[in-house]
Amino acid sequence: MNIDLEKTNKLKIIEEQAYALGFNGFGITHPETGKAGENFSKWLNLGYAGDMGYMARGEEKRRDPNLVLEGVKSIICLRTNYLTAEKGMDFLDFPEIGDVSLYALNTDYHDIITPRLKDLEKIIQKEFHGCKTKIYVDTGPILEKPLAEQAGLGWIGKHTNLLTKEIGSWYFLSEILVDVALPESKAAENHCGTCRSCIDICPTDAIVAPYVLDSQKCISYLTIELKGVIPTEFRKAIGNRIYGCDDCQIVCPWNTYAVRTEEPAFKSVDSNFLLTELILMNDEEFRKKFKGSPIKRVKRRGLLRNVAVALGNSQNPEAIPFLVKALDDKEPLVRAHIVWALGELMQSECIPLLGEKLAQEEEPIVLREIEAVREQFIGE
Ligand code: B12
Ligand code: SF4
Ligand code: SF4
Numbered sequence: 001m002n003i004d005l006e007k008t009n010k011l012k013i014i015e016e017q018a019y020a021l022g023f024n025g026f027g028i029t030h031p032e033t034g035k036a037g038e039n040f041s042k043w044l045n046l047g048y049a050g051d052m053g054y055m056a057r058g059e060e061k062r063r064d065p066n067l068v069l070e071g072v073k074s075i076i077c078l079r080t081n082y083l084t085a086e087k088g089m090d091f092l093d094f095p096e097i098g099d100v101s102l103y104a105l106n107t108d109y110h111d112i113i114t115p116r117l118k119d120l121e122k123i124i125q126k127e128f129h130g131c132k133t134k135i136y137v138d139t140g141p142i143l144e145k146p147l148a149e150q151a152g153l154g155w156i157g158k159h160t161n162l163l164t165k166e167i168g169s170w171y172f173l174s175e176i177l178v179d180v181a182l183p184e185s186k187a188a189e190n191h192c193g194t195c196r197s198c199i200d201i202c203p204t205d206a207i208v209a210p211y212v213l214d215s216q217k218c219i220s221y222l223t224i225e226l227k228g229v230i231p232t233e234f235r236k237a238i239g240n241r242i243y244g245c246d247d248c249q250i251v252c253p254w255n256t257y258a259v260r261t262e263e264p265a266f267k268s269v270d271s272n273f274l275l276t277e278l279i280l281m282n283d284e285e286f287r288k289k290f291k292g293s294p295i296k297r298v299k300r301r302g303l304l305r306n307v308a309v310a311l312g313n314s315q316n317p318e319a320i321p322f323l324v325k326a327l328d329d330k331e332p333l334v335r336a337h338i339v340w341a342l343g344e345l346m347q348s349e350c351i352p353l354l355g356e357k358l359a360q361e362e363e364p365i366v367l368r369e370i371e372a373v374r375e376q377f378i379g380e
Contacts, residue, residue: 025079027151101244312341
């Protein structure tokens, strides 16, 4: 058989198997990152990765996939739709409830996609006997979005996520690197046009220019990636978002066409996010509630930090006794944000309470917050 025809037939089998495994988009590209690689370095130099040190550490690998799989010739890019519920901006009308990104309402996608990639990897190795492969989903040192765009799986929108006219942007990316040259798919075309809805809705102005995101300002970064204290300037804008942010995708006109996944693996996890309950969760309750969920990634202290900020923004006086109780939390990071929240809900009335409760406080991050609240209300 003609070698190209043989390859095409093998690829057909691989693509069919990819869909059978639950992927809902398949494309192939060459491993050069070109202009996107240059932009990535510019982005790092501008400090837009914030505290995500792993982004700078992986700079060379991200720019050159040959450094992660020597001899790589093609990259198979895959899409997995995760839309299990509709979402609008009405979560803002319920400030007593924490808002969690759609992707995090389901079983952790790393746990679902990794075994599928391994199955597909085996199929590829069977078809191209002796070939070398490497799989990635999210956590690998690879520029998933530009590669997927080259592979025709969608274009990078002004909000910097990949989207398509057919299914919008509610999907994950993953890839399989192969040391076999495969026929490339057609790159996706951009259809953002003059639209700028995502830029205008962003609560923290994190999209600093079309197609450029400063992570340090992005609520997704502030509530998930950032490990320490959330800078005060962003706390009000975070509103009731306690894990990630979907705003720029919610307003995108192309998401009107998004279709829900029928995928049984994406089971909704416990999604009762009443802030006053969350703030008093102990370790055991946290582990139980977020078992199998991506939320476990931020650990109890990260989530309760975010919950404290959301309670501070809730304008709900009924939250005060819960916050007062949580002032005894074992985590300084949590106590620090509770101090801020009490300042927001009680204003100067919290000063005596803070003095009394925290006379024994020794942690610098909490003491700084107390000082900030006192300064704010001096003279009132
Ligand atoms: C780091 C990271 C983040 C960071 C930074 C986000 C970002 N835009 O890069 C933070 C924590 C903020 C984040 C948030 C989210 N993330 Co994220 N994240 C990643 C990760 C690990 C790396 C992305 C990366 O390389 N960023 C570096 C920058 C440079 O990349 P970029 O935005 O594509 O940058 C391009 C532009 O800046 C452009 N550019 C064009 N012109 C110019 C000019 C100049 C001067 C500059 C500087 C740049 C520039 O060039 C760059 C390269 O193409 C990927 C997984 C992976 N391994 O790729 C997931 C990934 C991008 N995240 C994902 C998701 C789902 C999210 C969230 C939606 C989660 C949520 N709901 O909270 C949000 C979306 C926020 C947003 N508006 O982008 C998905 C996106 C899927 C999709 N459909 O696109 C990915 C692919 C994970 C996955 N495997 O599915 N994420
Ligand atoms: S995820 Fe939220 S904060 Fe981040 S760019 Fe989009 S709208 Fe802005
Ligand atoms: S909201 Fe508009 S500008 Fe932003 S990604 Fe969607 S189409 Fe592009």
